[in-house]
Amino acid sequence: MLPACDRNGIRVLDAGRGHVAPSAKFHVDKALPYRLGFTKRMGQDCFPKSTEIHYGIVNLSFFLLYLPANYKPTIRYPLMEKPFILHMLTTAKNLSPFDVNMALDAGWVSALPYINVEPSEVQGLVQDAIFSRSTKNLKRTGIFIGGRDTKQAMDMLNTAKRSMVPPFEVSVFADPSGAFTTAAGMVAAVEHELITKFNTTLEGKTILALGGTGPVGQAAAVISAQAGANVRIIGRQLEKAELIADLCSNEFGDGKITITAGADADKADYMKTADVVFATGAAGIELLSAELIASAPQLKVAADVNAVPPAGIAGVDAFHNGTPIAGSNSGAVGIGALAIGNIKYQAQNLLLKSMLNCEKPIYLHFEHAFAVARDYIKSRA
Numbered sequence: 001m002l003p004a005c006d007r008n009g010i011r012v013l014d015a016g017r018g019h020v021a022p023s024a025k026f027h028v029d030k031a032l033p034y035r036l037g038f039t040k041r042m043g044q045d046c047f048p049k050s051t052e053i054h055y056g057i058v059n060l061s062f063f064l065l066y067l068p069a070n071y072k073p074t075i076r077y078p079l080m081e082k083p084f085i086l087h088m089l090t091t092a093k094n095l096s097p098f099d100v101n102m103a104l105d106a107g108w109v110s111a112l113p114y115i116n117v118e119p120s121e122v123q124g125l126v127q128d129a130i131f132s133r134s135t136k137n138l139k140r141t142g143i144f145i146g147g148r149d150t151k152q153a154m155d156m157l158n159t160a161k162r163s164m165v166p167p168f169e170v171s172v173f174a175d176p177s178g179a180f181t182t183a184a185g186m187v188a189a190v191e192h193e194l195i196t197k198f199n200t201t202l203e204g205k206t207i208l209a210l211g212g213t214g215p216v217g218q219a220a221a222v223i224s225a226q227a228g229a230n231v232r233i234i235g236r237q238l239e240k241a242e243l244i245a246d247l248c249s250n251e252f253g254d255g256k257i258t259i260t261a262g263a264d265a266d267k268a269d270y271m272k273t274a275d276v277v278f279a280t281g282a283a284g285i286e287l288l289s290a291e292l293i294a295s296a297p298q299l300k301v302a303a304d305v306n307a308v309p310p311a312g313i314a315g316v317d318a319f320h321n322g323t324p325i326a327g328s329n330s331g332a333v334g335i336g337a338l339a340i341g342n343i344k345y346q347a348q349n350l351l352l353k354s355m356l357n358c359e360k361p362i363y364l365h366f367e368h369a370f371a372v373a374r375d376y377i378k379s380r381a
């Protein structure tokens with residue numbers, strides 16, 4: 001005989017004396033911590049609530065034989081809380097395995113992929129998720145937005161936010177292509193080098209984002225411009241770089257920042273006034289040569305997110321972390337992809353953790369990623 005299920009999800013073995021044969025055996029699932037107790041027929045629970053049976057076959061004969069007539073035995077599953085479910089939306093064909101690992105490692109129990117999602121489907125998916133759980137259990141529910149397109153991801157985040165029906169509301173985190181957390185890690189690492197090695201900050205610095213038209217370059221440009229830097233996004237085609245710079249200034253920066261654009265062919269000129277360089281181009285492409293580094297009179301920090309050889313910046317190894325760049329006449333230091341990747345990992349992990357069980361739903365993107373990356377670096381110092 002199997003235990004019946006009550007309305008609260010507590011399975012009750014309704015089998016006191018007279019209801020079930022004393023020799024009845026009950027199979028108990030090994031995976032769950034069970035608790036055997038007794039419930040007084042007329043109401044409240046009583047002894048021995050703390051008796052735990054972890055696995056095996058429970059033979060209730062003993063208990064049933066000696067059970068007072070007005071008690072019935074119950075099997076409870078006190079630890080069977082609702083699992084933490086992260087609904088992971090992407091407009092791409094595949095959800096990033098990196099993001100799935102990150103979600104589960106941060107404590108989410110289920111990381112469910114929704115692939116090829118159309119932005120117009122976000123409202124329906126969000127509302128399907130929020131109305132299926134009580135408000136208490138919604139704290140154990142979250143939404144992650146991936147994909148490759150930064151604007152689309154921010155639009156989807158905003159749509160998700162607008163689709164909530166308080167108090168039915170869950171946290172949402174956008175990190176398309178890992179770009180928000182990668183950019184946050186890079187800018188926080190650069191800021192740290194400026195402070196510790198050059199006794200200055202991002203404020204007023206001239207930054208070149210080489211290959212900056214992709215997701216990582218865009219987010220890095222916006223984060224550092226919001227921190228007070230003068231940022232130029234460099235691409236092979238000036239027109240494309242201008243469109244992206246405009247998107248960054250007006251969409252992501254709300255028109256409160258001005259990011260300019262430049263052509264890759266002109267970067268030798270731009271290097272004459274650059275304090276900081278980000279190499280955020282596609283993997284395995286050198287964007288800054290040793291000659292250009294040597295020619296930069298005020299270069300302080302050069303950061304490269306590309307982990308695939310050759311390095312995006314000549315002389316900057318993936319392991320470099322504030323390491324002097326050989327051949328730099330201005331004493332610039334380099335930060336490589338693995339050093340940045342470590343901070344990116346911490347930022348993404350902390351943001352995914354912050355969504356677990358949080359009292360008030362939160363909506364996370366590149367600004368939050370930068371805040372936690374900065375805090376992480378401070379905590380390490």
Ligand SMILES: NC(=O)c1ccc[n+]([C@@H]2O[C@H](COP(=O)([O-])OP(=O)(O)OC[C@H]3O[C@@H](n4cnc5c(N)ncnc54)[C@H](OP(=O)(O)O)[C@@H]3O)[C@@H](O)[C@H]2O)c1
Pocket residue numbers: 177178179182211212213214215216217234235236237240241280281282283284285305306307337338340341342344
């Ligand atoms: N370290 C980490 O934790 C981490 C995490 C995520 C990503 N990443 C790395 O971050 C980098 C940027 O990622 P992303 O997704 O933003 O890059 P992406 O979109 O693939 O490329 C960025 C830009 O690179 C330029 N580019 C492409 N092919 C080029 C070529 N052959 N020569 C010169 N420029 C070229 C393009 O700009 P134009 O067409 O405008 O020139 C493109 O917009 C990648 O190297 C990626 O592997 C690192």
